[in-house]
Amino acid sequence: MPETGLDQGILLSEKNAAGILRLTLNDDKRRNALSEEMLRKLKDVFSSAAVDASVRVVVLAAKGPVFSSGHNLKEMTAAREYDDRGRAYFAKILALCSEVMQRMVDCPKPIIAEVSGIATAAGCQLVASCDLAVVSDTAQFSTPGVHIGLFCSTPMVALSRNVSNKHAMEMLLTGDMISAARAAEIGLVNRVTSETELGDTVFELAQKIASKSSLTLATGKRAFYEQREMNLSKAYEYASNVMVENMLAFDAEEGIGAFVEKREPQWRDK
Numbered sequence: 001m002p003e004t005g006l007d008q009g010i011l012l013s014e015k016n017a018a019g020i021l022r023l024t025l026n027d028d029k030r031r032n033a034l035s036e037e038m039l040r041k042l043k044d045v046f047s048s049a050a051v052d053a054s055v056r057v058v059v060l061a062a063k064g065p066v067f068s069s070g071h072n073l074k075e076m077t078a079a080r081e082y083d084d085r086g087r088a089y090f091a092k093i094l095a096l097c098s099e100v101m102q103r104m105v106d107c108p109k110p111i112i113a114e115v116s117g118i119a120t121a122a123g124c125q126l127v128a129s130c131d132l133a134v135v136s137d138t139a140q141f142s143t144p145g146v147h148i149g150l151f152c153s154t155p156m157v158a159l160s161r162n163v164s165n166k167h168a169m170e171m172l173l174t175g176d177m178i179s180a181a182r183a184a185e186i187g188l189v190n191r192v193t194s195e196t197e198l199g200d201t202v203f204e205l206a207q208k209i210a211s212k213s214s215l216t217l218a219t220g221k222r223a224f225y226e227q228r229e230m231n232l233s234k235a236y237e238y239a240s241n242v243m244v245e246n247m248l249a250f251d252a253e254e255g256i257g258a259f260v261e262k263r264e265p266q267w268r269d270k
Contacts (some may be wrong), residue, residue, distance in 0.1 A: 002071060009026070009037035009041075009186075010025070010026050010035075010037060010038055010047065011023060011024070011025060011026060011028045011029040011038065011041040011042065011210075012024040012063075013045065013169070015208055017056065018056070018210045018211075018249075019054055019055055019056030019057065019210050020056065020057050020058075020059060020203070020204075020206045020244050021049055021055045021057070021109075021122075021206055022059045022061065022090050022206065023042075023045060023058060023060050023061070023244065023252060024056075024061045024062060024063055024069070024225070025038070025060075025061070025063065025068060026062075026063050026064035026145045027110060028062075028063050028064025028065075028066065029073065030066060030069075031066040031069035031257070032062045032063070032066055032067060032068040032069065032070065033068065033069050033070065033072040033073075034068060034070060034071050034072065034097060034122050034123065034126070035071075035072040035075055036075060036093060036096065036176070038052050038142075039093070039096045039097055039100050041176055042100045043096065043100045043103055044097060046058075046100065046103040046107050046111075047103060049107060049109055049129070049163065050107045050108055050109065053214075053269070055109055056109060056112070056209070056210040056217075057109060057110050057111075057112065057142065057206045057209050057210045058112070058216055059105070059111075059112050059114055059202055059203075059206055060111060060112070060113050060114065060126070060130060060183070061114040061115075061116075061143070061202075062116075062117065062201060064117065065117045066117045066118045066119075066120075066121075066123075067113075067115045067116070067117045067118060067119040067126075067127070067139070068119055068123025068124055068126055068169050069118070069120050069121065069123055069258075070120050070121025070123045070124070070125075071093065071121065071228070072219070073100070075093075075153045076089075076090065076196070078222070083214045084257045093119070094154060097122060097125075097154060097155060098157075098202075099171075100165045101126070101129040101131070101157075104129045104130065105129060105173055105192075105225055106222075108214075108218030108220070108221060108222065109217070110131045110132065110145055110209050110217055110221060110248055111128070111130045111131050111132075111137075111212075112130060112131065112132045112134065112191075112205060112209075113130035113132070113133040113134070113198070114134055114135075114198060114202040115127065115133060115134075115135040115136070116135070116136040116138065116139060117138075117139060117140075118141075119140070119141050119142070120142045120144055120150055120177075121140070121142075121143060121144060121145060121155055122154065123156065124141045124142065124143055124150075124152075124157035124188075125157075125158045125159065127141065127188070127189070128155070128159050128161070128162045128188060129158045129159035131221065133187070133188070133189040133190055133191075134190055134191045134192075134193065134198065134201055135180045135183065135184075135189050135191070135192055135193075135198070136180065136192070136193060136194065136195040136198045137180050137181070137192050137193065137195070138148070138180065139179075139180040139183070139189075139192075140177045140178065140179060140180065141171075141177070141178050141180075141188060142171065142175060142177040142178065143155050143156070143159060143171050143172050143175065144175035144177075145172075145175065146172070146173065146174070146175040147175045147184055151172065152172055156168065156172055159171065159172070159188070161228075162187060162188055162214060163186045163187050163188055164187075164226070167186040167187075172203045175232075180192045181211055183251055191196060191233075203217055205219065205225075212267075213251040213255065213265075213267040213269055214253055214269040215251050215270055216246070216249075216252070216255075217250055218245050218255045219242060219245075221240045223238070223239060226238060227239050232258070235258075236241070246247060249270065250268050250270050251265075251269065251270065253266050253267070254266060254267065255267075
């Protein structure tokens with residue numbers, strides 16, 4: 001049976017015995033908007049998951065037909081009543097959102113997006129910030145800021161690190177909605193499945209990853225994002241050093257020994 005925890009309001013949480021932490025955006029009345037409250041809860045939960053040894057994989061899902069519509073524009077518009085026309089509030093919210101996305105990348109636990117609805121603007125950014133994404137064939141994605149005179153500059157950061165420049169620019173410049181199939185074609189998501197099979201597909205993937213050494217996964221995730229920003233020679237130098245340290249870890253010695261001896265490895269996550 002899953003353990004319920006963390007919060008049972010606009011962000012639901014449950015963790016099973018395999019260490020799969022399932023987070024569900026639960027504010028469908030507001031289209032699961034990334035309000036200030038939602039962003040703070042996401043920041044806290046990813047920070048907690050990062051240091052919780054019992055968490056091995058995180059799944060991020062949502063209730064309702066919209067995975068996330070992005071920032072809460074009503075909140076943002078209300079801030080225009082301030083003397084500075086909202087400048088300080090806008091800066092605070094965008095910094096908070098950026099911090100959440102970076103916490104996701106920095107979290108040593110793999111994060112899988114499970115998307116069955118529409119993900120737009122910062123909601124699309126949320127999907128792009130996950131390590132993996134599995135979606136239903138009815139899911140849709142867009143960065144529609146240009147329609148309202150607001151270029152999706154912060155969603156662009158995550159989007160451009162997932163898809164090619166021209167595909168990212170097409171989404172950003174047109175604001176057009178793309179289908180799940182197109183999202184998979186350009187590399188925004190990993191897999192497309194039917195709505196009825198989505199949950200099982202994500203669970204199977206999460207369970208497969210959760211069965212690996214947490215130390216190995218954390219080492220690999222960190223190295224992946226670090227080397228991506230380096231030039232080729234620096235990347236190889238860095239990755240070589242990472243592999244040396246990884247080879248000296250107990251789990252690498254155990255895993256290689258188990259392979260040679262044709263047995264199942266016994267991970268100690270160290």
